[in-house]
Amino acid sequence: MATAISTPRVDFRPRNVYGVWLRHWLAFKAGWLVDSSAIVIEPVFILLAVGFGIGRFVENISEGLTYQEFVAPGIIAANAMWPALFNCSWGAYQRMENHKVYETMISAPVNLSELAAGEIVWGATRSLMTTAAVLTIAAMLGLIDSPLAILILPVGVLIGLVFGGMGLIYASIAPSQHSMMLIFTLIGTPIFFFSGAFFPIDSLHSAVQPIAWVMPLTGGVHAARGLATGDFGLGEVFGLLYLGGLAVTFYPIAFLLLRRKLVL
Amino acid sequence: MKTAHSREIGEGRASNGFLAFPHQFESMLGIELSGVSRVPIKRPESDEPRLATPIIKAVNLYKDYGKFRAVDGIEFQVFPGEIFGMLGPNGAGKTTTMRMLACISPVTAGELHVDGLNVMDHPRQIRDRIGVVAQQDGLDPDLNVMQNLTVYARYFGMTGRVAEHRAREMLEFFELENRSSDGIHTLSGGMKRRLALARAFMTRPRIVILDEPTTGLDPQSRNRVWEQLERIKAAGATIFMSTHYMEEAAALCDRIVIMDHGKILANGTPDDLVLEHAGVETAIVRPVLDRRKEVELALAALDVEYRDRGRAIAVFNRNGAKLNLDGLANATVKTRASTLEDVFLNLTGRELKDD
Numbered sequence A: 001m002a003t004a005i006s007t008p009r010v011d012f013r014p015r016n017v018y019g020v021w022l023r024h025w026l027a028f029k030a031g032w033l034v035d036s037s038a039i040v041i042e043p044v045f046i047l048l049a050v051g052f053g054i055g056r057f058v059e060n061i062s063e064g065l066t067y068q069e070f071v072a073p074g075i076i077a078a079n080a081m082w083p084a085l086f087n088c089s090w091g092a093y094q095r096m097e098n099h100k101v102y103e104t105m106i107s108a109p110v111n112l113s114e115l116a117a118g119e120i121v122w123g124a125t126r127s128l129m130t131t132a133a134v135l136t137i138a139a140m141l142g143l144i145d146s147p148l149a150i151l152i153l154p155v156g157v158l159i160g161l162v163f164g165g166m167g168l169i170y171a172s173i174a175p176s177q178h179s180m181m182l183i184f185t186l187i188g189t190p191i192f193f194f195s196g197a198f199f200p201i202d203s204l205h206s207a208v209q210p211i212a213w214v215m216p217l218t219g220g221v222h223a224a225r226g227l228a229t230g231d232f233g234l235g236e237v238f239g240l241l242y243l244g245g246l247a248v249t250f251y252p253i254a255f256l257l258l259r260r261k262l263v264l
Numbered sequence B: 001m002k003t004a005h006s007r008e009i010g011e012g013r014a015s016n017g018f019l020a021f022p023h024q025f026e027s028m029l030g031i032e033l034s035g036v037s038r039v040p041i042k043r044p045e046s047d048e049p050r051l052a053t054p055i056i057k058a059v060n061l062y063k064d065y066g067k068f069r070a071v072d073g074i075e076f077q078v079f080p081g082e083i084f085g086m087l088g089p090n091g092a093g094k095t096t097t098m099r100m101l102a103c104i105s106p107v108t109a110g111e112l113h114v115d116g117l118n119v120m121d122h123p124r125q126i127r128d129r130i131g132v133v134a135q136q137d138g139l140d141p142d143l144n145v146m147q148n149l150t151v152y153a154r155y156f157g158m159t160g161r162v163a164e165h166r167a168r169e170m171l172e173f174f175e176l177e178n179r180s181s182d183g184i185h186t187l188s189g190g191m192k193r194r195l196a197l198a199r200a201f202m203t204r205p206r207i208v209i210l211d212e213p214t215t216g217l218d219p220q221s222r223n224r225v226w227e228q229l230e231r232i233k234a235a236g237a238t239i240f241m242s243t244h245y246m247e248e249a250a251a252l253c254d255r256i257v258i259m260d261h262g263k264i265l266a267n268g269t270p271d272d273l274v275l276e277h278a279g280v281e282t283a284i285v286r287p288v289l290d291r292r293k294e295v296e297l298a299l300a301a302l303d304v305e306y307r308d309r310g311r312a313i314a315v316f317n318r319n320g321a322k323l324n325l326d327g328l329a330n331a332t333v334k335t336r337a338s339t340l341e342d343v344f345l346n347l348t349g350r351e352l353k354d355d
Helices: A014-030 A032-057 A067-098 A101-107 A112-140 A147-173 A178-194 A209-214 A218-229 A234-262 B002-010 B021-033 B094-101 B123-129 B145-154 B160-173 B189-200 B219-234 B246-252 B270-278 B292-301 B340-348
Strands: B056-065 B068-078 B083-087 B109-114 B130-133 B207-211 B238-243 B255-260 B263-268 B281-287 B305-309 B312-316 B331-337
Touching: A014 A032, A014 A112, A014 B145, A032 A067, A032 A112, A067 A101, A067 A112, A067 A147, A067 A178, A067 A218, A067 A234, A101 A112, A101 A234, A112 A147, A112 A234, A147 A178, A147 A218, A147 A234, A209 A218, A218 A234, B056 B094, B068 B094, B068 B255, B068 B263, B083 B094, B083 B246, B094 B109, B094 B207, B094 B238, B123 B130, B130 B189, B145 B160, B145 B189, B160 B189, B189 B207, B189 B219, B219 B238, B219 B246, B238 B246, B246 B340, B255 B270, B255 B340, B263 B270, B263 B340, B270 B340, B281 B292, B292 B312, B305 B340, B312 B340
Parallel strands: B083 B238, B083 B255, B130 B207, B207 B238
Antiparallel strands: B056 B068, B056 B109, B255 B263, B281 B312, B281 B331, B305 B312
16 A cells, blocks of 8 residues: 555655746736836836947947947847846745745745746746847847847746846845845846946956856857857857756755755 | 534545535535524533544654754644644744644654654645644735635645635635735735635645734734634634633633743643642732731641732632632732633743743
8 A cells, every 4th residue: 555655756846836936927917017117128228228329339349240239139138137036036035034925835835946946937937028028129129130039038038047046046045135135236237247248258358258258147148149140159059058057056056045044 | 503513513524534614614604694693612521532543743842943942852642623722922832843743844853743644754745734824924915815825725736716716715704705806915914814814724624733823913803713713623623723822722722732941831621721730719919018928928827829920929729629818917819710821820930921
């Protein structure tokens, strides 16, 4: 009898990942207009200000590549990181510390591995929404030529998975609500500006170039640009593999740190 | 009406091991909605033989947080269908014990079994079967009332129309049916607590764990929650609750343990505990100024026990005999029925209300 109902060795219920994702979707639907406008309008302003404003004073980046064409996919990819980072750091911290929603979830039969996966996948979903919106607007402004650019969408998802994991790691080690802002100012902002979205990494001082190359957004920015311009090579493939590796590494770290924080 | 009611209670257990709650709740709702007076629910006799095996069992249970020992070798058994209470001040180890029961806090040493399963070996299976209400409600402020129920039910595999139907039932039972699309922030404290209870009962658990279910509620809301818990008990569920209100423990619980500093000081039915540790009645003796010594000497000569209680002295008699302090000079004497509060005071020398 007992052997017939043996416990599976890996106790992971995908339905709970969907359950957590659905919780976020319902919460998002209730206030989507305010929520998404903040996260779509800002990149569009950046696109206009940097692309058309600053862009007018910048010469072609290389033969046949205008600054607008260079910066537009960069801005699309760079902005994919914010929604995931925000959801999984600030949002996650709110849910676990202030609203005790995580406590409710783990009192229900949700394991932290499923909870973390749901959070990160939702973060990536938000990144996908932003990527799609900004990509559409950039295309309407005539900044995107290649039909391959549609593949920037999965790149946006990958960026979301990476930064979702990173946000959740930070949320589970942040000592206070106050310190949550640090991940945006000390980590998010430099990554946003120095990942090659706004200017080529080659133009940085050679001492800091390696740092720029290992930052978790750089590969995404270059892949997006490669897809938008049709110049997609081995370097871009490698960059995406690196991002995939980061996403796969961050996830277990995130849920183990969550466990350390919540299961006392 | 009454006979139909008790017959249904007798048939409370469905073949799948979960309670057949809906019918019972519906019939109760019928009683409630038609405005007929509420059905009083009788406590089982305390000396009723217990044929059942315990549904929750703790053996030599410990919990340490670093060097701090929050639970210090406690033992207890909870039997199916009873309301079991942990009474004690804040910091007694009640919440810690409940978190171990809910399998969200690992046991340091000892054994804890829920429904025949060890919490350390089968945490997920146990969580599948129990309902939990934490002290802070843990309601999701980003979801409305209905969604709080259906989203939660999904974690147990209950989805779609089944979940919605059940949620409506629960909202009706907990008198929240008009609030289903409202935001959590619009609810009063009592409503929030009732919603948290509704959520815990979504999946018809046979065992529910309630951490201080009425703390912070006004007396009216508290009475309402008590009544609903009695109805749930009548439907056959086992309720494990903590409280630091002695009135609550006395009014609601079939059996209680009194906890302090991580230890169980006493256990039994509320009435037995009062008789055993505080006697039938307690006299509060207030010596007149500077005459305390004389009063204490006079008390020492009598066949009674007494404890300091600030400026007053509490006098009681464990053997059940009436107190006779008529001859006591230099003091005012007020005699009243003993309570669990007296039990706690007599056991610890401290008041339960203090933190």
